[in-house]
Amino acid sequence: MEKKEFIQMYRPTIKTDQSLLSLSHGNADVERGFSQNAxxxxxxxxxxxxxxxxxLRAxxxxxxxxxRGKVHEVPIxxxxxxxxKEAHSRYQVDQEIxxxxxxxxxxxVAAAKLTKNKQLFLVEKEQNLIDQRKILQEDLENSSKMLNEGN
Structure with missing residues (x-):
């Protein structure tokens, strides 16, 4: 079989194989990162x-x-x-921030808590004023009835 015939015969297979080989190998990079972190x-x-x-990873x-990982050969x-030299000052600035x-x-959070407490106080005060108004309204109605009965 000649090379030309071979290529024509297996062309679909070659393209499929190339496509499969170009696919990623799953989560290898992610898993490698996990093992490096561990x-x-x-x-x-x-x-x-x-x-x-x-x-640390950087x-x-x-x-x-x-x-190739030889610390003593890293150019300074x-x-x-x-x-x-500036690393500690950057760390301090980061901590301050x-x-x-x-x-x-x-x-x-404290302001929200204070606002909520203030709101609860105002609701309670409003309820007390409504109750006082009802009492005063009843007193007014009773007084009006007594005045009408007296006339």
């Missing part, structure tokens, strides 16, 4: 945040990118050095 989270790091996990990936440039957001949320 390796990063040890017992002493059990309460680590998502941001910290992402930063650091690990950067080390892999430079010199001025930008990296400056970045490390987080604390400010928490305080604002607490203030909003």
């Amino acid at each position: 390796a990063l989270i040890t017992d002493d790091r059990s309460s680590i945040s998502d941001i910290s996990i992402n930063r 650091t690990k990936d950067a080390v892999k990118f430079y010199r 440039c001025k930008g990296l050095h400056d970045n490390v 987080t604390q400010r957001i928490l305080k604002e949320k607490e203030a909003i």
